[in-house]
Amino acid sequence: MTPHTDLPTMQETTYDIGGRKIFAAEAGGGPPVLLLHGGGPGASGVSNYARNIAELAKEYRVIVPDLPGYGRSTKGVDGTDPFGYLAGGIRGLLDALGLDKAHLVGNSYGGACALRLALDTPERVDRMVLMGPGGVGNTRALPTPGLNNLLGYYTGEGPSRLKLERFIRNYLVFNAADVPDSAIEERYQASIDPEVIASPPLQRPAGLRTLWKMDFTRDPRLSRLPVPTLVLWGAQDKVNRPSSGRMLADRMPNCDLYLVANTGHWVQFERTDLFNRLCGDFLAGRR
Numbered sequence: 264m265t266p267h268t269d270l271p272t273m274q275e276t277t278y279d280i281g282g283r284k285i286f287a288a289e290a291g292g293g294p295p296v297l298l299l300h301g302g303g304p305g306a307s308g309v310s311n312y313a314r315n316i317a318e319l320a321k322e323y324r325v326i327v328p329d330l331p332g333y334g335r336s337t338k339g340v341d342g343t344d345p346f347g348y349l350a351g352g353i354r355g356l357l358d359a360l361g362l363d364k365a366h367l368v369g370n371s372y373g374g375a376c377a378l379r380l381a382l383d384t385p386e387r388v389d390r391m392v393l394m395g396p397g398g399v400g401n402t403r404a405l406p407t408p409g410l411n412n413l414l415g416y417y418t419g420e421g422p423s424r425l426k427l428e429r430f431i432r433n434y435l436v437f438n439a440a441d442v443p444d445s446a447i448e449e450r451y452q453a454s455i456d457p458e459v460i461a462s463p464p465l466q467r468p469a470g471l472r473t474l475w476k477m478d479f480t481r482d483p484r485l486s487r488l489p490v491p492t493l494v495l496w497g498a499q500d501k502v503n504r505p506s507s508g509r510m511l512a513d514r515m516p517n518c519d520l521y522l523v524a525n526t527g528h529w530v531q532f533e534r535t536d537l538f539n540r541l542c543g544d545f546l547a548g549r550r
Contacts, residue, residue, distance in 0.1 A: 270309070275324045277335065278285070279479040280355035287328040287356065288336035294389070295365040296546060297353065298327045301528075302372025302397070303435065304348065304427055305450030307334035311370060313446025315531050328356055330373060332464025334453070339462040346398060346474055349395060350380035350508040357387060364545045367483050370394040370531060371503065374383035375477070381492075382484045391492045392542050394530045397499050402478040407529070408435035409502035416454070417463040424451045434501045437527040484530035485514045492518045493545040495538065519545075534538075 273288040288309050296319060300311035304423035306394050309316070329336040331352040341348035353376060357365060366389045369377035381388040382543050406414070411432050416422055422533025428447050432439035453459075467473040479485055492515055496508035507523060512520040521541065531538045544550070 269317055270298040270313060271320055272496060273309070273316075278356060278359040280352055280359060281317045283331060283352060284332055284335075285328055285331065285337070285352055285356050287326055289326050290316055290412050291322065291323055291325045293544075294546070295360070295362050296325050297325040297356075297365055297367050297377075298325060299353065299367060299369040299373030299376050300327075300330060300333070301370045301374075302330075302333075303413060303450070305453035306330075306372075307453065310449060311373075312531060313528060315533040315539055315542070319543060326356075326365075327358065328353065328398045330376065330464075332459075332462070338456075338458040340464045342466060342468075344485060345465075345468075346375045346379040347383070350383060353377075354380055354384060354387060356489070356508075361370070363387070363388060364389050366390050366392075368392045368394075368542060368546075369396060371510060372397050373529060375479075379455070381490045382479070382489060385488060385490055389547075390546050391490055392495065393492060393511075395497060395503045395505075395528050396507075396511075396539075397496070398477045398479050399503065400478065400510050402474055402481065404504070407502060407504060409500075414465065414467050416431055417460065417466075422451075422454050424448070427451050428459060430481065430516045435528045436533055437497065437499045437525050438533070481516060482509050485511075486516065488515055489517060490519055491545075492504035493541065494518060495541065496518045496520070496528065497525050497528055497530050497533065498521055498522050499526060502527045502528045505547045 271290045273290045298312045300308045330548040369379035375398040466478040496505045
């Protein structure tokens with residue numbers, strides 16, 4: 264979400280995963296880390312982590328995909344099991360990269376993807392860092408105003424730049440002035456791709472069965488998940504409730520929780536130095 268002038272030189276590859284295309288950019292060397300972006304309109308991997316890639320690439324092999332349905336990856340997501348669909352695509356990417364196991368870092372929708380992948384195949388995940396992940400306690404309360412705003416982007420009068428700017432400045436970040444106009448324009452142009460408009464990747468769940476599949480706190484596997492996990496949650500998150508972080512910490516046997524003051528839904532963007540330090544140390548096992 265910032266101009267990409269600070270990004271290192273990145274190798275760009277599009278992989279064929281079971282007939283679907285998944286684009287990924289890569290930089291650095293060391294233990295592999297996949298950075299999984301959020302699900303807002305116009306999101307993509309590199310734009311979501313523009314403030315983090317260079318620093319993490321000093322120590323890690325940083326792999327930044329566009330999730331299925333986004334960016335330069337194949338559009339469309341299975342609405343009957345969206346988290347499972349995303350996780351299957353990223354697991355296929357691990358296979359294509361020849362990686363038996365990797366660290367996962369996931370923001371919002373990407374956090375839900377990471378958590379589902381870990382629940383389905385914990386042997387493929389080394390450590391996880393989750394920032395305001397989706398799917399935590401979402402059937403136990405009404406959707407937040409921010410989530411309602413997000414899910415309504417392609418409905419009603421349809422997408423517009425003003426609609427996107429209001430969502431980003433009013434709901435995604437604590438300090439609206441921190442988001443440059445250029446970042447909003449970039450996201451808006453990506454959000455009006457005709458293929459995305461025809462099949463928005465993030466929609467309201469179709470039926471109660473799908474909704475329950477998308478609530479990890481109802482999954483009994485969560486209490487047995489062995490993957491060491493760091494949960495970072497902005498105390499002023501208006502999209503996914505900060506109290507959901509406590510739900511994860513209470514249920515997962517190996518989960519640290521860090522609540523970040525004066526921060527909204529984008530911890531990695533709003534508190535860049537803190538995030539880069541905590542993420543790098545946690546993935547390395549440093550305390």
